Amino acid sequence: MATNALIYKKFRCIIGKANLFKRENGGNVMNVLVINCGSSSLKYQVLDMTGEKLLCKGLVERIGMEGSVINHTKIGMDKVSTVVPMNDHKDAIAQVLAAIQDPETGVVASLDEIGAVGHRVVHAGEKFADSVVIDDKVIAALEECVELAPLHNPPNLYGIAACQELMPNTPMVAVFDTAYHQTMPPKSYLYALPYEYYEKYGIRKYGFHGTSHKYVAQRAAAMMNVDINDLKIITCHLGNGASVSAIKHGRVIDTSMGFTPLQGLVMGTRCGDIDPAIVTYIRQKENLPQGKANEILNKKSGVLGISGVSSDFRDLEDAVAEGNERAALALEIFAQKVRFYIGAYIAEMNGVDAIVFTAGVGENDVNMRELICTDLGNLGIKLDIMRNKVRGKETFVNTEDSKVKLLLIPTNEELMIARDTFNLTKNL
Ligand code: AMP
DSSP states (O other): OOHHHHHHHHHHHHHOSOOOOOOOSTTOOOEEEEEEEOSSOEEEEEEETTTTEEEEEEEEEOTTSTTOEEEEEETTSOOEEEEOOOOSHHHHHHHHHHHHHOTTTOSOSSGGGEEEEEEEESOOTTTOSSOEEOOHHHHHHHHHTTTTSTTTHHHHHHHHHHHHHHSTTSOEEEEETTGGGGGOOHHHHOOSSOHHHHHHHOOSOOOSOHHHHHHHHHHHHHHHTSOGGGOEEEEEEESSSEEEEEEETTEEEEESOOSSTTSSSOOSSOOOSOOTHHHHHHHHHHTOOHHHHHHHHHHSOHHHHHHSSOSOHHHHHHHHHTTOHHHHHHHHHHHHHHHHHHHHHHHHHTSOSEEEEEHHHHHHOHHHHHHHHTTOGGGTOOBOTTTTOOOSSOEEOBOTTOSSEEEEOOOOHHHHHHHHHHHHHTTO
16 A cells, blocks of 8 residues: 555554534535645645635645645735644645734634635545535545555545544535546446456546536536537646546546546656556666556656656747757647547547647646647647637637537636535535
8 A cells, every 4th residue: 555545544543533513504505615635745825605705725845845835816916925833634734824813914813704614525436426515435435445545545534534633523525536527437447358357346447637628518518608518519628737637518438547647648757548558667677666667657747758858838839949859759749639639529429519738737737738730730639720829718719610619718727616615515
């Protein structure tokens, strides 16, 4: 079991069983705290759900390390960075709660003004197809999923446990990266392995970034003024991690990430699809232990591995400008794989009405969007080069005569988490 999973087990013993929340504030508090816990970092936001208004946001870094810091921004004010020792996620959550109640830069007078907390959880296996109010049974089910996501689920669970201890009367909701993809049919999610591995170990495609794919698909339908149930949409979440989904009539029918977030597209540092025989071959040739092989596939591959320059597309484009051919090759291979999935999903859906670009690269990288959309006219996909010269805002980037709409939509996973959290808890 990976270290994170082991540490989580110990942590859970210390902090005790989940408290069942007891609502004391009458269920009429509209502020939602959104928590996204990583292994050494934590992102948070407070939103007032009356008008879905962001009140503050922040990032805690270096949890459990020297120099841990909380960066807090009240909307309309400058960012405040405070270096303060944080030994674990409970310390980090305590700092977040202090920051949001700070008389000057906070947004609530007391924690009673937080109606609910929404937690991002990466992996729910086949256990949850939607967001859920957290209770002891949910915690137990998520603990069973730790094996499926040993790097991601433990920190998510730390965050939940710490919030439950520090806010015992506030309802909590878990929102899963895998949930939106649970509509995939078996022909999309089963691997051609002995069927017993699916039955015994749950080995199948799960898909990730579900909250982002759902958000941008819904926004695309709204921008097009067409019911999502009448649309075939391909959503391209292109960030450091990247995935493409085929969404037919509002339901995911296929997605590029798999049993883990390693499958599919070429990513910043992840290899994406490769011949699985390569893994055994390299391990033999380089005498690599399993952990090292995993590290190479997850941390040293992707556009970083091909270019030898960086996982950041801005660095790669700078390198290309200086004549670096491997950086250019890395970008071409990345684009090629996105095109491959777009083609595959057009076939799977028998057409497409809209293609959406989102996340760091999808929202900001003008050149990459152009590279992806080049010469797709026969598929009815025509990018408007001038309209495409735009970053980070909701807009159409297709030509007038393009059969397929091309949309740029900044993702907003936190808003989706806050919405589900609010909707599931407002009547408690
Ligand atoms: P994300 O994982 O969604 O936060 O995306 C992070 C990635 O987006 C970074 O590693 C960059 O490669 C990419 N990115 C962000 N801004 C730009 C930009 N202006 N141009 C190109 N790539 C960008």
